[in-house]
Amino acid sequence: MNYDERLQHVSVMGAAGKMGSGILLLTAVEMADRSLMPENKGKTFVLNAIDLSDEGLAGLMDYLRVQVQKVAEKKTVWLRQMYADRADLIENYDIINQYINDVMRIVRPTTAMETTYRSNLVFEAVSENKDLKVKLLRQIDANNPGKPWYFTNTSSVPIHIVENEAGLDGRVLGFHFYNPPAVQKLVELIVTPKTLAETKAFALDYAKALGKVVVPSNDFAGFIGNGHFMRDALHGINEALELAKTRPLTEAIYMVNKVSQDFLVRPMGIFQLIDYVGVDVVQFIMKVMNPHLTGEDLHSDVLDQMMALGVKGGQLSSGAQKDGFLKYDKGAPIAVYDMEKKSYVNIADFMTTCDAALGKLPEPYSPWKAAVKIKDKDAHFGPFFGSLKTMDTLGAKLALRYGKRSDAIGRKLVADKVANNEQDVNTVMLTGFFHAYGPINGYFNE
Amino acid sequence: MNIMRRKVYMTAGYNTISMGTGRKEFNPKKNRPGLEHYIHEAGQGVVSQIGGAEKIDESVIGNFMAARFNNQAHLGGFMATIDPSLEFKPALSVEGACGSGGLSLISGIRSVLAETADVVLAMGVEVQNTVKAIYGADILAGAGWFANRKKGHAYFFPGQFSDRAGAYYEKYGFDYGRKGMGRWFRNAMENARLDPTAQEHHNNTPDLDALYNKMKPNGASFVDHLNVLDCSKVSDGASAIAVVSEEGLRRLGIDKKDAVEIVGWAQLTRNITQDPPDLVELTTIKKAAAAALKNAGITIDQVGTIETHDCFSIAGVLATEALGLAAPGKGAEYVTAGNTARDGVMPMNTTGGLIGWGHPTGATGVHQAVTIWQQLTGKAGAAQILLKADRPYGLTINMGGDDVTVVAIVYKRGA
Numbered sequence: 001m002n003y004d005e006r007l008q009h010v011s012v013m014g015a016a017g018k019m020g021s022g023i024l025l026l027t028a029v030e031m032a033d034r035s036l037m038p039e040n041k042g043k044t045f046v047l048n049a050i051d052l053s054d055e056g057l058a059g060l061m062d063y064l065r066v067q068v069q070k071v072a073e074k075k076t077v078w079l080r081q082m083y084a085d086r087a088d089l090i091e092n093y094d095i096i097n098q099y100i101n102d103v104m105r106i107v108r109p110t111t112a113m114e115t116t117y118r119s120n121l122v123f124e125a126v127s128e129n130k131d132l133k134v135k136l137l138r139q140i141d142a143n144n145p146g147k148p149w150y151f152t153n154t155s156s157v158p159i160h161i162v163e164n165e166a167g168l169d170g171r172v173l174g175f176h177f178y179n180p181p182a183v184q185k186l187v188e189l190i191v192t193p194k195t196l197a198e199t200k201a202f203a204l205d206y207a208k209a210l211g212k213v214v215v216p217s218n219d220f221a222g223f224i225g226n227g228h229f230m231r232d233a234l235h236g237i238n239e240a241l242e243l244a245k246t247r248p249l250t251e252a253i254y255m256v257n258k259v260s261q262d263f264l265v266r267p268m269g270i271f272q273l274i275d276y277v278g279v280d281v282v283q284f285i286m287k288v289m290n291p292h293l294t295g296e297d298l299h300s301d302v303l304d305q306m307m308a309l310g311v312k313g314g315q316l317s318s319g320a321q322k323d324g325f326l327k328y329d330k331g332a333p334i335a336v337y338d339m340e341k342k343s344y345v346n347i348a349d350f351m352t353t354c355d356a357a358l359g360k361l362p363e364p365y366s367p368w369k370a371a372v373k374i375k376d377k378d379a380h381f382g383p384f385f386g387s388l389k390t391m392d393t394l395g396a397k398l399a400l401r402y403g404k405r406s407d408a409i410g411r412k413l414v415a416d417k418v419a420n421n422e423q424d425v426n427t428v429m430l431t432g433f434f435h436a437y438g439p440i441n442g443y444f445n446e
Numbered sequence: 447m448n449i450m451r452r453k454v455y456m457t458a459g460y461n462t463i464s465m466g467t468g469r470k471e472f473n474p475k476k477n478r479p480g481l482e483h484y485i486h487e488a489g490q491g492v493v494s495q496i497g498g499a500e501k502i503d504e505s506v507i508g509n510f511m512a513a514r515f516n517n518q519a520h521l522g523g524f525m526a527t528i529d530p531s532l533e534f535k536p537a538l539s540v541e542g543a544c545g546s547g548g549l550s551l552i553s554g555i556r557s558v559l560a561e562t563a564d565v566v567l568a569m570g571v572e573v574q575n576t577v578k579a580i581y582g583a584d585i586l587a588g589a590g591w592f593a594n595r596k597k598g599h600a601y602f603f604p605g606q607f608s609d610r611a612g613a614y615y616e617k618y619g620f621d622y623g624r625k626g627m628g629r630w631f632r633n634a635m636e637n638a639r640l641d642p643t644a645q646e647h648h649n650n651t652p653d654l655d656a657l658y659n660k661m662k663p664n665g666a667s668f669v670d671h672l673n674v675l676d677c678s679k680v681s682d683g684a685s686a687i688a689v690v691s692e693e694g695l696r697r698l699g700i701d702k703k704d705a706v707e708i709v710g711w712a713q714l715t716r717n718i719t720q721d722p723p724d725l726v727e728l729t730t731i732k733k734a735a736a737a738a739l740k741n742a743g744i745t746i747d748q749v750g751t752i753e754t755h756d757c758f759s760i761a762g763v764l765a766t767e768a769l770g771l772a773a774p775g776k777g778a779e780y781v782t783a784g785n786t787a788r789d790g791v792m793p794m795n796t797t798g799g800l801i802g803w804g805h806p807t808g809a810t811g812v813h814q815a816v817t818i819w820q821q822l823t824g825k826a827g828a829a830q831i832l833l834k835a836d837r838p839y840g841l842t843i844n845m846g847g848d849d850v851t852v853v854a855i856v857y858k859r860g861a
């Protein structure tokens with residue numbers, strides 16, 4: 001079965017979810033593009049979009065149409081060549097509409113997972129629950145005579161466990177997109193000792209066709225991305241708890257969030273990132289990873305408390321940020337959740353005092369948006385963090401500890417053989433988390 | 447035949463801002479003013495200089511594709527929105543693709559020559575930022591023959607002029623051609639910075655040559671032989687000017703020295719269903735300019751400044767050849783040497799032209815006349831150039847489609 005034949009019948013499980021919808025979009029577009037190739041004229045391509053939620057599937061189809069139109073508008077030059085033999089398609093408008101139609105006709109939204117029984121390839125993007133994943137894949141494999149391949153989007157569950165428990169025997173690999181899949185360039189690729197060579201080769205071809213940057217990760221819970229993020233988040237939470245010994249926790253959360261965003265020049269502060277991913281998701285991933293770790297406890301009571309209070313963050317289906325540790329107005333944090341009072345405290349009430357306590361930013365300061373575009377990162381961040389190290393302020397001290405911890409987490413991922421090398425760790429954080437510089441950098445060495 | 451049987455003047459010109467990418471205040475995601483706003487602003491811009499709309503006998507509005515960009519045809523009906531006194535007076539709309547503005551001007555000129563009007567309000571308008579560029583390309587392709595649309599490029603008109611640029615590189619050399627086109631681009635930006643209504647007025651790129659040279663044409667993402675810097679802007683805007691007789695000037699109370707006199711003009715049209723006879727020559731422009739200069743009884747050497755239709759930088763370079771400023775194949779060299787810069791022997795497009803000032807398609811021909819009126823009467827502000835005594839004339843070349851409809855007009859300051 002060649003690349004195109006493999007793609008002729010595909011299913012995405014959890015297609016209406018945050019990750020599933022992006023995977024569905026990218027796959028639908030790739031399948032439609034293959035179907036337009038002269039050698040594939042007349043062949044049928046089928047992509048099952050499977051989800052438990054009818055409402056979610058309806059929203060998915062709306063999302064898909066809008067996104068496919070944007071995709072088509074960007075490649076109209078190519079599409080005009082593909083439709084050159086269609087005398088009825090003259091204007092760009094005609095061609096773009098036809099392409100939208102050609103993508104949409106591939107996609108079959110359904111709540112019936114039996115449709116996977118005829119698929120050659122199954123993407124699994126259901127919730128981050130090992131037992132659920134195993135149950136579904138086992139059921140599909142028992143009913144699908146075609147020995148399909150399974151690509152799981154899990155960000156934490158070791159692939160070999162899924163493979164063994166579902167009895168997939170080399171026909172599974174981890175294909176971990178970053179959120180949102182349609183935008184983020186990174187894919188973590190995880191194979192098991194049994195993964196078939198042709199399955200991996202297909203995965204690499206598919207990733208290349210999608211324009212993704214593939215970083216191989218070894219099969220350890222959390223892989224590289226969450227291996228770094230979860231520990232980094234725990235460090236942030238613990239720093240806030242430490243600060244909270246002398247001031248309210250709400251202020252401490254604000255300050256650590258500010259340090260991790262502004263002083264460390266990241267796209268968002270650590271508490272905002274936890275909210276973005278979802279407090280529930282972070283808690284869950286830690287829970288999945290923790291049993292597989294030795295010599296450390298990846299767990300936070302603060303996350304448990306937040307969950308108990310029902311404050312979860314995450315995003316609305318529109319992509320808007322839901323309130324979590326922080327409350328947002330047009331995407332910007334404006335208040336911090338007070339777990340005792342069970343209400344939000346406005347940042348404006350304490351910002352001046354807290355900012356003064358942190359002290360000013362090091363020079364020469366370039367905010368993340370500008371810094372991320374700087375070509376010679378060492379030339380910029382070397383002096384910047386060099387100046388940070390000489391500052392005797394609370395902000396500088398917190399940032400220095402944070403940077404060192406982030407560096408150490410990265411190095412430990414290599415030492416533990418989760419990542420093959422330091423470069424892979426840095427690539428994951430640069431492309432999957434949009435950091436302006438890799439965590440393993442030496443900037444924070446004394 | 448002397449077509450100037452009566453003295454005709456233009457005065458009281460007005461340009462709105464050319465709105466679109468490049469302007470700081472432009473936000474494609476926010477609602478923006480529509481046709482009604484631009485027609486009203488430009489109309490009022492003239493009315494306020496002539497002492498009231500009741501002095502206007504009739505009006506003409508040039509527009510290319512409001513019927514598709516804005517789902518609105520029948521623009522003559524909007525003239526009375528400028529001022530109630532324009533209601534129940536003649537108002538017509540004219541269309542000749544991107545040459546619509548020029549047709550608006552000569553419609554006014556003809557009315558004055560025919561002695562059916564002494565004061566004509568001539569306007570041009572286009573509001574194009576209503577659709578994304580990829581759909582705008584469909585709409586603008588209407589300036590060509592629709593039978594050719596299927597085989598044309600996604601970006602149809604850039605595709606047409608890319609072919610012309612490709613032919614120029616083929617015949618005279620790639621680097622040679624790019625050098626001239628790059629200098630044309632630099633001149634456009636530098637001139638636009640001097641005009642507060644220009645779309646590139648806020649341009650502050652420190653090294654325009656470096657920027658231009660960095661962006662190699664790439665057929666995979668755009669067209670084969672042009673980059674986006676070689677192209678005019680997608681613009682919303684309107685321009686208007688009063689076309690008047692001597693009697694009309696008296697009625698307006700405007701001194702002749704604050705007006706320009708139309709000393710010659712020509713309007714020629716090429717067969718739209720045929721390909722251009724020669725890709726490296728703008729044949730219709732060549733013929734129209736020659737006819738207008740002959741009509742005016744002058745030679746190109748007496749012209750002090752030109753506004754030419756640089757929808758693409760290659761059109762600017764080819765225009766220098768079509769106008770006889772440079773021999774065939776020598777246009778790029780002529781531009782590279784700085785001859786068309788604002789301090790050169792023949793300053794061209796002194797407020798940025800279509801690439802720098804902007805290209806609200808149906809308004810462009812009128813904008814050119816306003817610029818010449820400003821330059822010849824000393825009203826060009828920071829963009830003012832110094833005209834030499836032996837070169838007192840101005841020339842505008844407005845083109846619709848790929849050298850299909852051309853309006854050429856020769857001006858001198860009123861005296």
